[in-house]
Amino acid sequence: MEIIVQTKTKHYPIYISPEGLEKLTNLIQQNEYTKLLVITDETVGPLHLDTLLSALPKEADYSVYTVPSGEKAKQMAVYESCLTFALQEGLDRKSCVIAFGGGAVGDLAGFVAATYMRGISFLQVPTTILAHDSAVGGKTAINHPLGKNMIGAFHQPDAVMYYTGFIKTLPEHEIRSGFAEAVKHALIADPKLLNMMMSSIDSLGDLTDEQLVQILQRGMEIKANVVSIDEKESGLRAILNLGHTLGHVIEASLGYGKTTHGEAVMVGLVYALHLSRAVLNLSFPVGKFTNWAIQLGYTMEIPKELTFAEAYAGMQRDKKTVAKQPRFVLLEAPGKPVVKEVDKTILEEVFQQLKQQNK
Ligand code: NAD
Ligand code: ZN
Missing domain, CATH: 3.40.50.1970 (Rossmann fold)
Incomplete structure (x- = not known):
């Protein structure tokens, strides 16, 4: 291949x-x-x-x-x-x-x-x-x-x-880490692959060679396409950041090494999906997606000690931020990413809802 x-x-x-x-x-x-x-x-x-x-x-x-x-x-x-x-x-x-x-x-x-x-x-x-x-x-x-x-x-x-x-x-938590990026690639550019993943993968311990090749191949094609258009990250390449605005904040809040990058990104993906529903009327079964992630072993937790004020300050440090307004990669639909500012009250509302769900 x-x-x-x-x-x-x-x-x-x-x-x-x-x-x-x-x-x-x-x-x-x-x-x-x-x-x-x-x-x-x-x-x-x-x-x-x-x-x-x-x-x-x-x-x-x-x-x-x-x-x-x-x-x-x-x-x-x-x-x-x-x-x-x-x-x-x-x-x-x-x-x-x-x-x-x-x-x-x-x-x-x-x-x-x-x-x-x-x-x-x-x-x-x-x-x-x-x-x-x-x-x-x-x-x-x-x-x-x-x-x-x-x-x-x-x-x-x-x-x-x-x-x-x-x-x-590869240990299972490292498989989970990389698989989250593969899910991200499917969400931004390949709804069919996402459906395949959600319907046929219910455990990450026994991915077949065929599944692995398919996931890696499509993930790299998607990344390669984006990079071909925007090698130095002046525009389009930002869409690869789906899930990373909150993901990076969680990774930093827990301390690097306490969770894997991809496990934190998976929480960020769910956050971005909820924001997309609130802001862009995304039609997507976020609940089903979250349950699937939990079944695959993702903890899906926003750390208890992470307050919204701290998370917001962390999101403002994100490289997509312009004039202190954090911007997010959102989906109009699976495969249709956009980069957008989101109202602070919506950011807080969704953040608190997700935190509540962990209790
Ligand atoms: P990693 O290289 O730290 O690997 C994770 C762990 O798995 C390590 O302990 C490693 O020794 C072990 N490992 C690797 N291969 C193994 C195998 N086959 N069997 C058993 N153990 C194995 O990290 P990663 O998760 O592959 O990548 C994370 C790094 O990638 C971060 O530093 C991040 O900043 C970087 N990153 C870079 C880009 C980029 O565009 N350059 C994009 C995303 C992430
Ligand atoms: Zn990443």
């Missing part, structure tokens, strides 16, 4: 396969990289590095650098140590970084590639469902103590190679 991402700066393929990484071998051979630097994390390396290494061409000159798992990978000190390693290993401008892991490794390794010698090639080999989102679009970043993803660059990979076999070892 192949998708082509076409941006102003570059076009490149995404491959998804339940069989293996055979395309990776060919691509590395064709591109004649002088050296490969595989960046992986402490969890993914022991589980899957052998599979990745066995897909590298026999003659490939490669080194492997292992970083801490999760957000710890995106620290400035880790970034610097990757650069030191790359210099010590003699990577040059024709070398290539392979990001082998989830979104955190992808963001870090992508930023290393974006900045090493003013930018070298990189390949994304994602190992999480969430990475169907993060591996496409060319945003790379590390964190600053004062804010997540505050230091970064747009840098498109040469290719994305998804082998669904890697996902089999």
Whole structure:
């Protein structure tokens, strides 16, 4: 299965396969990289590095650098140590970084590639469902103590190679995290896929290869289409933010690592759906959707200690905010997103209703 991402700066393929990484071998051979630097994390390396290494061409000159798992990978000190390693290993401008892991490794390794010698090639080999989102679009970043993803660059990979076999070892809460982004993609652009998901997936523990390929493929196509039109996020790309205005606030309120990104986004999706009903008369069974999410193991809770005043202040810090007015991605219908300001009283009303439901 192949998708082509076409941006102003570059076009490149995404491959998804339940069989293996055979395309990776060919691509590395064709591109004649002088050296490969595989960046992986402490969890993914022991589980899957052998599979990745066995897909590298026999003659490939490669080194492997292992970083801490999760957000710890995106620290400035880790970034610097990757650069030191790359210099010590003699990577040059024709070398290539392979990001082998989830979104955190992808963001870090992508930023290393974006900045090493003013930018070298990189390949994304994602190992999480969430990475169907993060591996496409060319945003790379590390964190600053004062804010997540505050230091970064747009840098498109040469290719994305998804082998669904890697996902089999993903813990269920990480599957839930990535699946929420897939639901988001379906909500903004593919009502049929959403129906398929809601009618045929009642447990995330036993997604079939066929379902996984379909969900990842459509999710990446949708993201790729949006990114092709608006690579640097000056307009349309904001629709990918559905569910994230409140989602980010919940993630920050609980503390990063206490919940997964996607689990917080799922609450944000339900909030955005209720707002869409209130503001745009969206016709959509939000109750049924919420029950489905609960059945899949999402907690769907706004943290008890999070007051509306704090949530509103957090929403004002969102990047979509203009003149202190938070803006939301809403749906006129599934597949028809719009970006809109919402009256503060409606925001509070819906927020309090959702909080009540958790009691
Ligand atoms: P992650 O890379 O932290 O992976 C989650 C956890 O799963 C980690 O502990 C990791 O070691 C482990 N893991 C990864 N693959 C595994 C496997 N196959 N089996 C078992 N364990 C595995 O995070 P993620 O959820 O993939 O991505 C989140 C990150 O992505 C965040 O840093 C976020 O900022 C970033 N992100 C970036 C973009 C973008 O456009 N660049 C978009 C969305 C999210
Ligand atoms: Zn997200």
